[in-house]
Amino acid sequence: MRSGISVTTNPPDEPESAVDAGDSRSEVAELAARVAELVGSESWSADFGNAKVRVDRSQWFEAVEAARDGADLAFFSFLSAIDWSNDVAVGEPLDETVEERYEILVRLSSGRNNDSVTLSTDVPKNDARIPTLVDLFGGANWHEREAAEMFGIEFEGHPNLNRLYLTDEFEGHPLRKTYPLVSREIKPWPGMVDVEDMPSTENPEAEQAGSSEDEASNQQPAASSEVEAGSGERAAGSGSPEGDAQ
Amino acid sequence: MSQTLDPRAAAHVSEVAVSVELQTPGMTINIGPQHPSTHGVLRLVAELDGERIVNVEPVIGYMHRGYEKLSEVRTYPQITALVNRIDWVSGFANEIPLIVAVERLMEIEVPERAQSIRLILTELARISNHLVFLSSYPLELGASTPLMHALREREHVLELIEGVTGGRFHPNFNRIGGVKPAAGGGSTQKKVLQDLPKGFLAETRLAMEKVMAICDDLDSLVTGNEIFHARTKGVAIVPPDLALAYGVSGPNLRASGVAFDLRKHEDYLPYDKYDFDVAIGENGDCFDRFDVRLQEVRQAARIIGQAIDDIPSGPLQAKVPRVIKVPKGETYVRAENPKGEMGYYIVSEGGRIPYRLKIRTPSFSNLSILPWALKGLLVPDIIALLGSLDFVLGDVDR
Numbered sequence: 001m002r003s004g005i006s007v008t009t010n011p012p013d014e015p016e017s018a019v020d021a022g023d024s025r026s027e028v029a030e031l032a033a034r035v036a037e038l039v040g041s042e043s044w045s046a047d048f049g050n051a052k053v054r055v056d057r058s059q060w061f062e063a064v065e066a067a068r069d070g071a072d073l074a075f076f077s078f079l080s081a082i083d084w085s086n087d088v089a090v091g092e093p094l095d096e097t098v099e100e101r102y103e104i105l106v107r108l109s110s111g112r113n114n115d116s117v118t119l120s121t122d123v124p125k126n127d128a129r130i131p132t133l134v135d136l137f138g139g140a141n142w143h144e145r146e147a148a149e150m151f152g153i154e155f156e157g158h159p160n161l162n163r164l165y166l167t168d169e170f171e172g173h174p175l176r177k178t179y180p181l182v183s184r185e186i187k188p189w190p191g192m193v194d195v196e197d198m199p200s201t202e203n204p205e206a207e208q209a210g211s212s213e214d215e216a217s218n219q220q221p222a223a224s225s226e227v228e229a230g231s232g233e234r235a236a237g238s239g240s241p242e243g244d245a246q
Numbered sequence: 247m248s249q250t251l252d253p254r255a256a257a258h259v260s261e262v263a264v265s266v267e268l269q270t271p272g273m274t275i276n277i278g279p280q281h282p283s284t285h286g287v288l289r290l291v292a293e294l295d296g297e298r299i300v301n302v303e304p305v306i307g308y309m310h311r312g313y314e315k316l317s318e319v320r321t322y323p324q325i326t327a328l329v330n331r332i333d334w335v336s337g338f339a340n341e342i343p344l345i346v347a348v349e350r351l352m353e354i355e356v357p358e359r360a361q362s363i364r365l366i367l368t369e370l371a372r373i374s375n376h377l378v379f380l381s382s383y384p385l386e387l388g389a390s391t392p393l394m395h396a397l398r399e400r401e402h403v404l405e406l407i408e409g410v411t412g413g414r415f416h417p418n419f420n421r422i423g424g425v426k427p428a429a430g431g432g433s434t435q436k437k438v439l440q441d442l443p444k445g446f447l448a449e450t451r452l453a454m455e456k457v458m459a460i461c462d463d464l465d466s467l468v469t470g471n472e473i474f475h476a477r478t479k480g481v482a483i484v485p486p487d488l489a490l491a492y493g494v495s496g497p498n499l500r501a502s503g504v505a506f507d508l509r510k511h512e513d514y515l516p517y518d519k520y521d522f523d524v525a526i527g528e529n530g531d532c533f534d535r536f537d538v539r540l541q542e543v544r545q546a547a548r549i550i551g552q553a554i555d556d557i558p559s560g561p562l563q564a565k566v567p568r569v570i571k572v573p574k575g576e577t578y579v580r581a582e583n584p585k586g587e588m589g590y591y592i593v594s595e596g597g598r599i600p601y602r603l604k605i606r607t608p609s610f611s612n613l614s615i616l617p618w619a620l621k622g623l624l625v626p627d628i629i630a631l632l633g634s635l636d637f638v639l640g641d642v643d644r
Contacts, residue, residue, distance in 0.1 A: 017325035045367070048350050075506075076493040077580070078606040082593055091318040092597045105591065107578060111490045111504050118591075139493035142614040150314075161460035165307035165643065174315055181319060211515060 001238060031071075035117045038070040039063035046199040052118040060121050068136060069213055073108035073117060079133065079143035080105050081151045085177035090184070100125050106133065106140075106154045123153065150175035248467040272300060277628065279308055285632075286639030290616075294625065302620045302628070304613060307641035317603040322348050322422060322570050325603070327424065330416040332607060333641040336375040336584040338367050344590045346514045347579035348422050353593055358516075358558040360424035363441065365515045366450075366553050367407060367419065369546040373457055374403045375584035376539045379636045384468050384535060386633040387477045392467050399460040402453040406549045409443045422570055424563035441562050447554050454547045461544050463623070469537060477598040478532035478550075482619050485530060492618070493611035496586025498635060501538045502530035508582035515581075520552045532634040571598055585609055585636060609641035 036044040041063070043054040052122035055063040067073050082103040086094065101122045109116040123130055132155040133140040143153040145164040153172040155161055163170070172179055272293050279289040287308035293300040313332065317325050319517040329344055349356060377431040381396030404414045411417035411426070419426050425443055431536060468474050484494065485500040499506060507524040525541030527534025552636030572594040586608025593602040612635050619631055 047578075048575050050577045052576070057338070063307055074487070074490040075495075076491055076590065076611070077587065078493070078591075078604065078611075080591070080604045082602045093598050093599065106588075107591070109608070111486075111499075111506050112498070114508075116578070116580070137491045138488065138618065139491060139614055140610050142610065149533070158463065163307075165310040167307075174312065179315075181315060184319060 010111055028066055031117060035067050035071050035073075035119075039066045039119070050118060051116065055119055055121050057121050057123055057130060060104075061133065061136070063121075064108070064119060064133055065136055067108055067117060067119060071115065071117070072110050072112065073115065075109040075111045076139040077107035077109050077116065077135040077144075078105075079107075079147060081147050081175075082152060083151060083175065083177045088177045089180040090177065102128055102153055104130060104147070104153070128153045129156055130154075131156050134158055149173065152176065190200060254543075260393060279305075281433060283477065285637065287600070288613075288639055288642070290628065292628070294623075296314065299620050299625065299628070300622050302617050304616050306613070306639075309639045311640075311644065312344060313644045314603055314605055317600055317605075319599065321598045322572060322600070325600075326420060327416075327418045329605070330418055330639060331644060333375075333583065333585060333588075333609065333638050334369040334376055334415050335638055337413070337415050338371040338411070338417045339581070339583045340588065340596060341418070342368060342514060343579045343581040343583075343588055344592075345420045345422060346445075346581070347577055347590045347592050348570070348572060350541065350577050350579060351575050352422070352566070352570075353591065354423045354564050354566060356564055357561045359441075360562050360564075362553060362557045363410070363425050363562075364420065365517065366550055366557075367410065367417070369550050370403050370407050372399050372546045372584040373543050373550075374407070375636075376543045377403070377457075377460070377541055380464055380468075380536070380543070382384045383633045383636075384474065385511050386629050387474060389468065389471070389474065393465075395463055396460055399453075399456050402456060406446070406450055406453055406536070409446060409449075410441075418549075421563065423506075423566040426563070427562055428539035440634055442557075447557075450550060450554050451617055454551055457547045464540060469533075469540065475533065477626075477630055478536065478634070479625050480529070480530045482623060482634070483529060484615060484619055485533045487628050488531070488618065489615070492504055492581045492615045494615055495608050495611065496582065496584070497525075497538045498535055498586065498612050501525060501534035508587060509581060512580065514529075514579060518548065520549050522546075522549050532630050535634040535636075567600060568603070571596065572600070583608055585638070585641060586612060605644055607641045607644060609639075610636035610644070613642050 023150065028051045029046035030140075032044040032046045032053060035051070036042065036053045039053060039055055039062075041053050041055050045052050053067075082105065084098045084101050084103060086097055086100065088094070091191050101124055102121055103122055105118055105120045107116065110196050112181065121130070128151070128155065132144055134155075134157070141159070142164060144158055145161060146160075148155055148161050149151055149163050149166050149170075150173055166174075262467070275293060277290040279287040281288075289305040289308070291303045291305060293302070311331075312484045313328055314525070316328060320328065325369060325607055326341050326342060332340050347610055354549045362538075376569050377396045377400040381393040381400075384390075407417060408414045410418035426442070426522055484498070484502050486499075486504045489499050489502045489504065494502075495506075505524050505526045509515075509522075509526060522545045523541075525545065526537045527538050543588045566642040572592070574594060574596040576591070576593050578589055580587050587606065591604035591606070592600050595601045616631070617634075620628060
């Protein structure tokens with residue numbers, strides 16, 4: 001089971017070090033909790049300043065409508081999707097096995113203040129259908145057309161769900177993780193040399209500690225431990241099963 | 247006899263005859279994909295009833311380069327070079343939300359000096375972008391003089407950007423944790439004084455005076471011009487609630503009377519240190535969209551004037567690991583780009599490559615209002631509206 005977002009009914013514990021960010025973080029958490037209550041969801045998160053509320057697919061349209069009207073989120077920022085896939089043709093594969101699904105994201109914002117919330121839901125890959133939001137936001141029209149051709153998701157009730165970017169003859173859904181990047185298959189990208197471990201960067205920590213810069217060697221371990229602390233906290237905050245998302 | 251000689255009656259008869267013989271059924275015409283007013287390759291399929299527009303269907307995608315897919319095989323520092331090319335008229339501003347998003351996930355505190363330099367260059371990019379708009383828009387409506395004047399001043403602004411970053415359009419200047427040190431400066435903290443070129447502050451001050459002067463010129467050349475008024479006032483009015491629902495952002499949203507500016511609301515750059523006003527329009531017509539941008543150039547020059555007076559000293563770069571690995575997490579960072587809300591939704595799985603990068607570009611949403619806004623207008627209004635939205639096809643198609 002994947003643990004992409006932290007599923008919790010309580011605000012996540014704030015790290016002690018983040019004094020400056022503390023205020024804005026609790027603001028984001030407060031907003032996420034408020035919107036979650038409005039849309040009748042119990043699972044939300046506010047990590048990295050991203051207020052995210054999970055809703056069930058059957059409640060998608062109603063949840064977006066409730067968030068728009070109840071929390072004054074009248075600005076349609078974007079709609080897109082994430083392909084959670086264990087079979088990856090491009091990029092790095094996931095560390096752990098995930099539940100195969102498309103996650104649909106919609107970002108709504110206020111036109112008055114900095115309130116901004118991501119609503120997200122899952123659709124199974126063998127039944128990738130979801131109601132359209134065109135009746136709520138005119139701007140959803142193009143965003144849904146893009147998500148439809150890129151991921152192969154069907155937006156039910158959409159007025160003209162035809163191709164937006166791609167030609168009519170195009171086959172496949174390019175942003176699926178299983179869709180190969182053909183030019184890369186034919187010729188390995190020269191920039192990959194920076195992506196692969198080079199001899200000098202195989203062990204970044206040792207390399208940095210051995211740097212001639214005094215300041216660098218003093219501060220570098222702190223920086224890397226900060227990163228570790230970040231990911232550790234992330235792991236601790238997540239882990240509830242996706243089935244809880246309602 | 248007298249009846250047939252009455253010229254009014256004769257005219258009536260001929261009118262009837264014409265309307266019987268010549269039907270005016272709907273006509274569908276293609277505008278573009280190659281047309282000067284489309285700022286690139288945009289095709290409009292317009293259904294007309296005489297001169298009146300019944301329906302317009304924009305056909306986009308001629309410039310689709312698949313940046314979201316390409317980002318899935320690139321490390322974070324490599325993506326910076328890619329996103330410069332999204333909106334090439336304001337390349338520098340494209341980098342900011344991406345870099346800030348990565349820094350937020352990595353919990354990096356960016357040095358004040360780097361933030362200040364980022365802010366100055368972002369505002370220079372805004373001036374450069376708006377000067378292109380302010381000069382090309384009257385040209386599309388038939389006035390060629392402003393183009394010569396405004397582009398001359400824009401050249402000074404581009405030279406400033408080039409002086410700091412080395413690039414006029416694609417600076418690729420931001421680094422995760424700060425900005426790139428000047429050539430020869432090295433990344434060591436002892437040589438940071440070489441970050442801005444010699445005389446940069448004085449030259450910027452001079453350029454801002456010229457920018458202010460060109461704004462006054464444009465005011466007298468364009469905004470007071472009767473022909474310009476006739477072409478733009480009351481044309482293609484976008485009401486505020488509709489603009490919000492379509493995700494129209496930036497100057498286009500503010501022209502509709504919504505006082506929303508991410509520089510005032512978000513903290514991606516230290517805008518709270520400086521005084522500036524948010525220009526808003528009253529009617530949401532083409533004229534307001536022009537006027538709001540003209541005011542924004544003045545405000546941007548005002549911000550730069552304050553910012554160069556107190557650039558904090560200190561390092562240019564925070565200490566970051568040599569190999570950028572972003573902790574597991576998701577975030578969305580948006581910024582007030584010259585064209586509107588630009589944002590990046592990053593999904594990181596803990597590696598050096600994003601698992602998913604969603605790029606939210608302002609022109610895409612701004613353009614999506616076109617079918618609605620053009621209904622019932624006349625054919626020449628297509629040019630008036632297209633120009634006033636200030637989109638770039640690279641920003642629409644990604």
